[in-house]
Amino acid sequence: MEFGLTNTQQMIQSQIRDYVIEHVLGENLEWDDVDFPHDVYNDLIEMGVLGLHLPEEAGGEDFDPVTAGIVYEELGRGDVGLAMLALSENLATKIVWEYGDETHQDVVKRISSGDDHICFALTEPGQGSDAQNLDTTAEPTGNGFVLSGEKTAITGATLADYCLLIARETGSTDDIRGYLVPLDTDGIEVQPYDGAGCEVSGWGQIFLDDVELPASARIGDENAFKMAMRTFDQSRAWIALYTLGAAQQSLDETATYLTEREAMGNPLASYQGPQFEHAEWQTRVDAARLKAYETLWKAGQGEPHTKDAAMTKWYAPEVAVDTVRACLVLHGHYGYSDDFGIGKRLQDVLGQQIADGTPHVQKLIVARETFGREYLSYNR
Numbered sequence: 500m501e502f503g504l505t506n507t508q509q510m511i512q513s514q515i516r517d518y519v520i521e522h523v524l525g526e527n528l529e530w531d532d533v534d535f536p537h538d539v540y541n542d543l544i545e546m547g548v549l550g551l552h553l554p555e556e557a558g559g560e561d562f563d564p565v566t567a568g569i570v571y572e573e574l575g576r577g578d579v580g581l582a583m584l585a586l587s588e589n590l591a592t593k594i595v596w597e598y599g600d601e602t603h604q605d606v607v608k609r610i611s612s613g614d615d616h617i618c619f620a621l622t623e624p625g626q627g628s629d630a631q632n633l634d635t636t637a638e639p640t641g642n643g644f645v646l647s648g649e650k651t652a653i654t655g656a657t658l659a660d661y662c663l664l665i666a667r668e669t670g671s672t673d674d675i676r677g678y679l680v681p682l683d684t685d686g687i688e689v690q691p692y693d694g695a696g697c698e699v700s701g702w703g704q705i706f707l708d709d710v711e712l713p714a715s716a717r718i719g720d721e722n723a724f725k726m727a728m729r730t731f732d733q734s735r736a737w738i739a740l741y742t743l744g745a746a747q748q749s750l751d752e753t754a755t756y757l758t759e760r761e762a763m764g765n766p767l768a769s770y771q772g773p774q775f776e777h778a779e780w781q782t783r784v785d786a787a788r789l790k791a792y793e794t795l796w797k798a799g800q801g802e803p804h805t806k807d808a809a810m811t812k813w814y815a816p817e818v819a820v821d822t823v824r825a826c827l828v829l830h831g832h833y834g835y836s837d838d839f840g841i842g843k844r845l846q847d848v849l850g851q852q853i854a855d856g857t858p859h860v861q862k863l864i865v866a867r868e869t870f871g872r873e874y875l876s877y878n879r
């Protein structure tokens with residue numbers, strides 16, 4: 500069993516960590532999708548963050564799942580919303596590259612270099628967890644499709660040029676398909692969707708009113724839900740890691756604060772209450788991190804990891820939320836103020852418990868893998 504990072508992984512880790520500590524932490528309190536930090540995002544794109552899962556010919560880094568996890572963890576130290584945005588673009592381009600044709604792949608190259616941006620739209624107002632129960636339709640017209648419906652809670656929608664949009668293709672049997680949709684197409688309206696955190700991520704809604712697309716917009720012939728799910732097992736561990744990055748940054752800041760702040764004549768770090776609390780959360784963060792990297796290691800070995808991914812997706816963001824909350828309280832009134840940005844971090848990690856599948860849904864997957872499909876309480 501090998502827990503160490505390679506020299507290359509250590510180099511990548513310090514490159515991203517140093518950058519986010521200098522250019523993201525603190526600065527990010529002012530960011531949103533209008534005051535978007537294009538310079539910072541472009542610097543990170545230069546470092547490869549939009550090509551983590553793409554081959555070199557696509558302008559990508561072709562990182563193994565663990566190395567990509569290291570990048571996401573460090574991005575999460577800086578800003579969870581930015582990490583989520585990068586992950587969402589990466590998942591969309593990974594699917595488009597793998598299942599698309601040459602024209603689609605040209606779009607991927609523009610995204611990996613930062614010239615264009617993409618979002619991934621599955622969720623609708625009427626469904627989220629029940630992700631296959633789509634109302635958005637793609638009606639075949641003979642030489643293309645007409646799309647109608649609404650997508651909501653979409654990361655990057657207000658910043659994107661393209662959307663990998665999942666819809667039900669009327670008339671087909673196994674009929675959920677993916678379409679590469681330019682968001683400036685007639686009949687599309689994108690609106691911001693105000694959230695409790697992750698302001699920088701460009702969270703939005705996409706309205707489709709009889710949107711005409713050429714036949715070439717469709718990505719492959721496979722069920723798009725299944726295409727997406729193959730990627731989701733790894734993305735769940737990447738989400739886990741960027742929430743743990745945020746938790747680790749909070750613990751590091753709290754350790755410094757506890758040694759500097761005095762109460763009742765002594766540094767807070769000398770009292771057992773704060774000491775033990777810090778020790779307990781650091782232990783839980785370390786344990787959650789191991790599960791996340793184990794999941795990614797299995798993915799890299801080609802081993803089954805669906806159950807591990809579901810475990811890490813419910814557990815790590817919960818540990819992260821609780822850790823950041825504890826760190827906020829250990830900072831006293833400063834923690835609750837905007838001075839340290841811990842309140843924002845708490846809101847950001849909270850959203851990650853829901854994104855890409857809620858804790859209940861993850862536990863359903865763990866139960867399905869443990870007991871078998873016949874014991875599931877739903878029939879889809």
Ligand SMILES: Cc1cc2nc3c(=O)[nH]c(=O)nc-3n(C[C@H](O)[C@H](O)[C@H](O)COP(=O)(O)OP(=O)(O)OC[C@H]3O[C@@H](n4cnc5c(N)ncnc54)[C@H](O)[C@@H]3O)c2cc1C
Pocket residue numbers: 587619620621622625626627628629651652653654655697850851853854855856857858859860863877
């Ligand atoms: C920050 C953020 C970013 C997101 N980005 C994207 C994106 O880029 N693209 C995209 O397509 N979507 C995105 N989403 C949407 C996300 O995938 C959905 O919110 C998520 O799948 C849950 O769906 P829902 O919100 O409709 O909740 P619901 O499905 O309505 O669930 C509500 C509650 O019921 C529980 N529940 C549901 N079904 C069951 C069941 N069978 N058994 C037990 N409990 C159940 C859930 O756990 C949850 O607690 C994002 C969400 C967030 C918060």
